[in-house]
Amino acid sequence: MNVLVLGSGGREHALAWAIAKSPRLDSLFVAPGNGGTATIAKNVPLDMNDADAVIGFARSENIDLVVVGPEAPLVAGVADAIRAAGIAVFGPGAQGARLEGSKSFSKEFMLAHGLPTARYKKCTSQDEAMDYLHEVGAPIVVKADGLAAGKGVVVAGDMEEAEEAVRDCFAGDFGEAGSVVVIEEMLEGPECSMLAFLSEGKALAMPCAQDHKRAFDGDLGPNTGGMGVYSPVPCVTPELEAAMQEIMQNAAAATAKEFDDAYTGVLYGGFMLTAEGPKLLEFNARFGDPETQVIMPRLESDALEAFYMVATGKLDALDLRWTDQVAVCVVLASDGYPGSYEKGKVILGIEEAEELDGVTVFHAGTAFNQDDELVTNGGRVLNVVALADTFEDARELAYEACDKINFEGKQYRHDIALRALEA
Template sequence: MNILVLGGGGREHAIVWALARSPRTDNLYVAPGNGGTEGIARNVSGLDVEDGRAVLAFAEEHGIDLVVVGPEAPLVAGVADVLRAAGVAVFGPDAQGAQLEGSKTFSKEFMEAHGIPTARYASFTELEPALAYVRELGAPIVVKADGLAAGKGVVVAEDVEDAEEALRDCFDGAFGQAGSTVVVEECLTGPECSLLAFVSGGKAHCMATAQDHKRAFDGDRGPNTGGMGVYSPVPIVTPDELASMHEIMEKAAAATAEEFDCDYRGVLYGGFMLTPEGPKVLEFNARFGDPETQVVLPRLETDLVDIMMAVAEGRPGDIDLRWSEQWAVCVVLASEGYPGSYEKGKVILGIDEAEQIEGVTVFHAGTAKNFDDELVTAGGRVLNVVALGDSFDEAREKAYEACDLINFEGKQYRSDIGKRAAAGRDAWSA
């Protein structure tokens, strides 16, 4: 099979890595890809991945049998719609389904209509009513830009003043059009947990649990980021909570078949809060998580091409998921200054040495090659250092051992990925 993957981050490197392991994969393309994908696929530069017609033209010219859409923006832009209409198998929902991520208001209304447990909320298109609502409810409270904001349009405000500032940022254009509508939510309490599912034909096939670390610095301090580290499975989730999350994902998948014009075919990402009243959905995303994918796919023992084709062709009965019992831990190596401004072009050394450690794989997120063919930094999140181990502690130790072997100027990372979960559920009530 000839396969095209759209995207260029760590998530896409992990997807390409998993697809490349399949005996069904012949020619593998990734647009635009990065410094890590070029070793296992053909990087495609200059293709506008949000232009459905351009992607279709490439697919027809290269005899593509399957297109895998990695990021959310091409999904919201309707790339999958164009490809499906032309008869190309595509892994990823159409534009209507992608609104579950593209609009938080749409997503909340979807949850409310289908009895999916979530936080109480209100949606606003003007500043003054939003300010009045925040002052009425008080803090802590959550302010979310309605549209796509690269995972950074959410502020958990500990006091009313911070919430008011977040609202003004949104309405003053800090997130562009994404902030023209704002959702204000009650602040739920408890640990967070991600549960992704392959969805097709209104059926959800849930993946392994994962837990991301969104804050920039140790101790969950600092600004929100796209994710600084993650692990799978999540040891603090109880059997009852896991069963409840599975039930919620199955209910959501069934609701897509009831409500949407076209079959939802792709990943549905459930971001959960494990509240005292049970799991509640913080958000839905319409694609693989980043960096959750980097720990989930290495634990997947089923052929990913088989799964994606079954999803893309609407054959949910043919999806069979098998998981390794090993633990996976991912530590993100970032550029100095991330998630704020940072410099690019710093030479990266030590990846080969890191990958000599058994069970370690380094997925590239923001890398490129310079004119001297050296690997250099090209983004805020630079590398995802992933380690598999027979225990949580072993996976964590291997990941950090590998991080120490990789070097570039300004390297920054959290030193406490998984530490809280290793201490048990009580660590969230301390």
């Protein structure tokens, strides 16, 4: 099979890496890709949001399957166009992608179909949002309604922080994404993610993962796209996992009722494990980033076969196998992230890190400069993943690998998966 992966981050490198291991693979392309995907596939300078360009390339290279990584092309309807062109595509259409593209739509979907979630209010003006804040008080959660690259959510501990978050949204900090604001009650408990393959109104859940959103150790600092992650999640008991799986199955069934075209691809459920049971914080319409970087290394089945069977409506025939080993991912970021940062810093030591047994380094924000040196090209630069029998061994291995990699301004958290080790 010839496969095209759309995207340029660590998630797409992990997806391409998993696909590249398949004996069914002939040719692999990534558009636009990064410094890591260039080592296992052919990077293509395509605009992944331009459906006509993607379809034209797919036809010219006889592509059998397109795997859409990021949310933006999904929300833009790129998967719809590819599917209409008769090419198999892994990724939901624009209707299904609204579950991520609009937080208010997602909340309405949850409530309409009896999926447990937090109470909320959709606000279309700053005055309306401020009035509601003063009505309900803090702590409270303020969310930009649209796509904000994982940074449009503020968990406000007091009214001052909540008001500032509202002002930032309506001031345009998140562009059009902040023109509508969702304010919801703050749920309490550990967070975790459950991703599931969806096709024809049915779901097949993957192992749970737990992300670290805050920039600094001790869960301090601003929210980021994710500074590290691990899988499985020790605090998720078999009973909790079964409850989450039931919610994802119900969500899958709801997509079949709600949308004109079957939701095909991955649905990401962000959960809070409350005293009353698991409740949904959000849906994403694609693989998580960095969750994918710990889920793919734990997949023992043929990833390409899995993606193709989901894309062609054969989910019922899919039998996935997962390793019992644990995976820990530490994100190496540029100095200043998630704020402003510099690019073009030379990266050294990745080969030495990957010589450690069980370590894989997925590239996120990397590129090659004019001297063919690998350099930083984003806020989150590398995902250092370690697979081992225990969390203690996986953490030790991941951080040993981090120490071998160097670039100017390298920053990372030192407490990734510590809560798993303590659990």
